[in-house]
Amino acid sequence: MRDIQREEMSYDVVIVGAGPAGLSAAIKLKQINSDISICLLEKAAEVGAHILSGNVFETKALDELIPNWKNLNAPVKTKVTSEDFLFLNKEKSFKVPNFLLPKSLQNHGNYIISLSNLCKWLGEFAENLGVEIFPGFAASKLLYNEKGEVSGVQTGDMGLDKNGNPKDSFEPGINIKGKVTVLSEGCRGHLGKEVINKFNLDANNKSPQQYGIGFKEIWEIDPEKHNLGKIIHSVGWPLENDTYGGSFCYHAENNQIYLGYVIGLDYKNPYLSPYDEFQQFKTHPEIKKILSKGKRISYGARALIEGGLQSLPQMHMPGALLIGCDAGTLNMPKIKGSHTAMKSGIIAGEVINKYLSQNEDLSIYEGEFKNSWIYDELHQARNVKPSFQWGLIPAMIFTGIDQKIFGGKLPFTLQHKHADHDSLVSAKDSKKINYPKYDGEFTFDKPSSVYLSGTNHAENQPCHLLLKDNDLTTNYTLEEYDEPAQRYCPAGVYEIETDSQTQKKFLKINSQNCIHCKTCDIKEPSQNIDWVTPEGGGGPIYSGT
Amino acid sequence: MKVLVAVKRVVDYKVQIRVKADQSGVETENVKMSVNPPDENAIEEAVKLKEQGLAQETLAVTIGDEKAQDVLRTSMAMGIDRSILVKSPNSLEPLAVAKTLFKIIEKENPDLVLLGKQAIDDDANQTGQILSAILNWPQACFISELKIEGNKLLISREIDEGIEKLETNLPAVLTCDLRLNTPRFASLPNIMKAKKKPLDVIDISTLGIDTNPKIKVLKVEEPTKRKAGIMVNDVKELIEKLKYEAKVI
Numbered sequence: 001m002r003d004i005q006r007e008e009m010s011y012d013v014v015i016v017g018a019g020p021a022g023l024s025a026a027i028k029l030k031q032i033n034s035d036i037s038i039c040l041l042e043k044a045a046e047v048g049a050h051i052l053s054g055n056v057f058e059t060k061a062l063d064e065l066i067p068n069w070k071n072l073n074a075p076v077k078t079k080v081t082s083e084d085f086l087f088l089n090k091e092k093s094f095k096v097p098n099f100l101l102p103k104s105l106q107n108h109g110n111y112i113i114s115l116s117n118l119c120k121w122l123g124e125f126a127e128n129l130g131v132e133i134f135p136g137f138a139a140s141k142l143l144y145n146e147k148g149e150v151s152g153v154q155t156g157d158m159g160l161d162k163n164g165n166p167k168d169s170f171e172p173g174i175n176i177k178g179k180v181t182v183l184s185e186g187c188r189g190h191l192g193k194e195v196i197n198k199f200n201l202d203a204n205n206k207s208p209q210q211y212g213i214g215f216k217e218i219w220e221i222d223p224e225k226h227n228l229g230k231i232i233h234s235v236g237w238p239l240e241n242d243t244y245g246g247s248f249c250y251h252a253e254n255n256q257i258y259l260g261y262v263i264g265l266d267y268k269n270p271y272l273s274p275y276d277e278f279q280q281f282k283t284h285p286e287i288k289k290i291l292s293k294g295k296r297i298s299y300g301a302r303a304l305i306e307g308g309l310q311s312l313p314q315m316h317m318p319g320a321l322l323i324g325c326d327a328g329t330l331n332m333p334k335i336k337g338s339h340t341a342m343k344s345g346i347i348a349g350e351v352i353n354k355y356l357s358q359n360e361d362l363s364i365y366e367g368e369f370k371n372s373w374i375y376d377e378l379h380q381a382r383n384v385k386p387s388f389q390w391g392l393i394p395a396m397i398f399t400g401i402d403q404k405i406f407g408g409k410l411p412f413t414l415q416h417k418h419a420d421h422d423s424l425v426s427a428k429d430s431k432k433i434n435y436p437k438y439d440g441e442f443t444f445d446k447p448s449s450v451y452l453s454g455t456n457h458a459e460n461q462p463c464h465l466l467l468k469d470n471d472l473t474t475n476y477t478l479e480e481y482d483e484p485a486q487r488y489c490p491a492g493v494y495e496i497e498t499d500s501q502t503q504k505k506f507l508k509i510n511s512q513n514c515i516h517c518k519t520c521d522i523k524e525p526s527q528n529i530d531w532v533t534p535e536g537g538g539g540p541i542y543s544g545t
Numbered sequence: 546m547k548v549l550v551a552v553k554r555v556v557d558y559k560v561q562i563r564v565k566a567d568q569s570g571v572e573t574e575n576v577k578m579s580v581n582p583p584d585e586n587a588i589e590e591a592v593k594l595k596e597q598g599l600a601q602e603t604l605a606v607t608i609g610d611e612k613a614q615d616v617l618r619t620s621m622a623m624g625i626d627r628s629i630l631v632k633s634p635n636s637l638e639p640l641a642v643a644k645t646l647f648k649i650i651e652k653e654n655p656d657l658v659l660l661g662k663q664a665i666d667d668d669a670n671q672t673g674q675i676l677s678a679i680l681n682w683p684q685a686c687f688i689s690e691l692k693i694e695g696n697k698l699l700i701s702r703e704i705d706e707g708i709e710k711l712e713t714n715l716p717a718v719l720t721c722d723l724r725l726n727t728p729r730f731a732s733l734p735n736i737m738k739a740k741k742k743p744l745d746v747i748d749i750s751t752l753g754i755d756t757n758p759k760i761k762v763l764k765v766e767e768p769t770k771r772k773a774g775i776m777v778n779d780v781k782e783l784i785e786k787l788k789y790e791a792k793v794i
Binding site for chain 1: 557559560561563566574575576577579727728729730732733734736737
């Protein structure tokens, strides 16, 4: 196995991940110089199939990249027409008057979109410019040259059995060399994680990175209750005061609503189940009202970046750039990362062109980034998320002052205290949470949800969720935290079972259910789980979501 | 020997099928589409025949809109030499598909036609059979093994009682079962090469066949939801329920 001959292909630029960042970088490069050869790898079976996002879209970056997008039938059509911001308690809801909302939460001029559809459209746009896009191929390893610089990626082997031996259909991965490699895998990409460690890209960060887990369901609702272009955000119930999170509900085309929930992964109680908080949220009278007589048609979950500027690693390294949420460019108070991801890609395109044609160093990325609106935006936004460590109400008041009165220009920067895997309190000191039973009408169990996500991995392949130390699962995470993976995984991948012979408990990993959200890689208290790419083409199918 | 493979673009087997809001059919907008799985077996078999030196040329044909090109590119990435897209604005019934393939076969003169045993979208399981009748060629359906000796085809097919062995001669129409082989992955270099392989486009209106549907779809509905089961205490209760409530015994 070790001695396989691997084919090699060479390009000017190799991009990993066909999300808004990677596609924008590819498009920008081709617009500047159509002779630059670009290979774009995407682990999903088609472009857009692993893209899951709210999404209320700010067109700023798209306007810059493709100014005539409106004439090109881009799937950006539903303008935001009205918006509500609600405080929820168990029975009631209180509407915050719009004039009190910070500008970052006002969405006039934005659009309700499916980011998956937009990426598919950007993918076709990029292909027409000559970008070679290969869906179904995971970049599984980084290649380095003799100087230790990133020199490309290796695609994953296809057709290995669960023990790592080749099956009849075995097709070895190939080496794809690039003068520049762009990592745009999205939040917590596994190659991004490797380069952050290898090149100490977060050495100058003031704060550890912060993450959240986001859920999204699409519901087809009663046309009488549908209000095209309306968006609703909420905070409060069912989350406790000390847990960061909130909901979104966007009225999109075809009588659909995009309903979702985001919870900060810095939560403390190991008994908290983000999935069940979301399910419970849907039973609030205000939400039930919208959903009754409706039908859930899709489900997905994905980790997202919440750290902001103080957690943003250096985005350049020898031979490569780290862009979009692989680095962490999401604007948390705006709850938007698509436009900033795209902008980080546009800048990457410009920088790479200068690197290839004018011999500039990739480190000019930093200056270009600082001189752009993306930096201003993230700078203004930087204090919002860390203020939530004081609890919901003080944070809302502080955010009001910071954003509304000072426009995010207060002369200090709050820091995030802990990495998310350090935030859990021991199970014996935590309150157990009894979540209500699923009713099959508004709330559903994990298996039926995962079923809707179209998730599939080829059978009999190596497990892609690697444990660094097998024993830690029982003598640490189970004992100390009652194995929180059972609850934070939104797809039921992790289960504690009892061995029928020895009566010993053990962790069972149903990796075929994995919807590629990366939460386990982030939240596991001992950082014992390493998420790596499974066979290309596997995972959820979020096309159209 | 020249081998022609018929390929259909269908909603991917992993996708949860959804009925359109107006009940006119199933939703295909923004849904992942793929090669019909048994057609992949047909492609694999054709490519194998070429690799064994038994076939000199392999050709894939599909019928559909512009987007259907992607299943032809996939076929060629797996090893098919060239392909033809018959452009049709509407999706066709098996009879019209068979007539269309007949026209292409008249032109291309293949010795062997391979098809998937059925398409996973309509499950019609008719095209291969109708085609063999129009051509007046022998047919073998759901084949799970194929050996070629000169002009002779030795075929196995799995039936209820075991394995049926058939023998026939070229030219022939064969429909492929999933057990026939394991379709290969298209490697990245082969996908690149496939982009340069010839893909001809023919408009269906130039073939002079009647493609009008013979069946009118009135309404497509989702299956009714299964009601939750109940637990019974004993056999007596079970029999009573079956007899008087469910009325099945």
